[in-house]
Amino acid sequence: MKGVVFTEFIEMVESQFGDEVLEQIIEKANLPHNAEYTAVGSYPHEELVSLVLELSTESNVPVPDLLKAYGKHFFGILGKSYASMISDVKDGFELFQKLENYIHVEVKKLYPEAELPKFDTEWEGDSLVMYYQSSRKLGDFAHGLIEGCLEHFDQQASITQHPLNKDGTRVKFTLTPH
Numbered sequence: 129m130k131g132v133v134f135t136e137f138i139e140m141v142e143s144q145f146g147d148e149v150l151e152q153i154i155e156k157a158n159l160p161h162n163a164e165y166t167a168v169g170s171y172p173h174e175e176l177v178s179l180v181l182e183l184s185t186e187s188n189v190p191v192p193d194l195l196k197a198y199g200k201h202f203f204g205i206l207g208k209s210y211a212s213m214i215s216d217v218k219d220g221f222e223l224f225q226k227l228e229n230y231i232h233v234e235v236k237k238l239y240p241e242a243e244l245p246k247f248d249t250e251w252e253g254d255s256l257v258m259y260y261q262s263s264r265k266l267g268d269f270a271h272g273l274i275e276g277c278l279e280h281f282d283q284q285a286s287i288t289q290h291p292l293n294k295d296g297t298r299v300k301f302t303l304t305p306h
């Protein structure tokens with residue numbers, strides 16, 4: 129997983145939970161890189177999961193809520209860093225449909241080592257359905273990114289998240305505009 133996902137997480141923990149909590153979770157997560165991440169590096173996604181688990185224990189906030197909150201925050205970073213990639217996109221629903229075959233494809237060109245999920249989309253009446261698939265099991269992070277993206281485009285929609293298997297590698301999202 130790209131270093132920027134780690135560095136932004138560290139910054140969010142620092143600003144929202146403070147230095148002490150950050151130091152504590154880094155110590156407890158027992159990380160090979162000792163959390164000395166750089167934005168341009170790449171690190172095993174399991175290290176992020178360990179940090180989130182420790183933060184959950186420390187803060188009493190459930191892991192899915194933390195991943196969602198972080199996903200929402202992270203879209204804000206993506207929206208700024210890759211503004212040119214989404215400058216022609218008129219809204220979140222268009223972006224969700226372009227994610228698999230355009231946006232993440234461009235990301236992969238920039239960073240061949242990036243590990244990206246697979247998204248299939250289809251319409252069910254007025255609702256856009258997104259099928260998430262990834263061995264990294266980051267459906268809650270995806271949920272947060274969806275929220276962040278809708279906020280970015282100042283759009284409102286209800287989001288339902290439905291697991292398609294037990295191990296979390298496949299998740300169905302139904303987005304209904306209102």
Ligand code: HEM
Binds near residue numbers: 210232243244269
């Ligand atoms: C400006 C638009 C976007 C850009 C530039 C972008 C780029 C990226 C990058 C750089 C990563 C990290 C890859 C790695 O660590 O190896 C990533 C991961 C991810 N992206 Fe996107 N992304 C965008 C929008 C979205 C949206 C809207 C969603 C959700 C619908 C999404 C879902 C994900 C997920 C879930 C991951 C984590 C990897 C996994 O689950 O396997 N992305 N994306």
